[in-house]
Amino acid sequence: MYELKDYTNAINYTKEPLLDNEDEEWTKKYPPFIVNKCLAPFPDTILLVNEINQLHHLDKKLQFDFLLNSLRTRKRYAPWLKAKKLKNLEYVKEYYGYNNEKAKLALDLLDDEQISAIKRKLYKGGKNGRS
Incomplete structure (x- = not known):
């Protein structure tokens, strides 16, 4: 309710x-x-x-x-970004220097292997990725 x-x-x-x-x-x-x-x-x-x-x-x-x-009657549905996608979005933004909109478009084009490569390149070391 x-x-x-x-x-x-x-x-x-x-x-x-x-x-x-x-x-x-x-x-x-x-x-x-x-x-x-x-x-x-x-x-x-x-x-x-x-x-x-x-x-x-x-x-x-x-x-x-x-x-x-x-508003006129109509079925409207837009999916929410999942937490994992939001985290990946931050990686893409940092790696390419994109804004949110460009990073979302790029994220749709990248596969899991490419995202993993970006994460490895941006890994800063230390506890929880902190240096």
């Missing part, structure tokens, strides 16, 4: 007004920043998410209702 997927499904697909019921926990547990981050990768939502990010001082219920009533 009160999970992120409930909020995002309500905004994207079911259009269920979760924060309008008597249970105040729905409002207390609503994470506006995370919901906005989940909706940001899509071309049809980016402008509305940007708008609500500028209005971060508004009540959680108002932010939720804005997204609920402004």
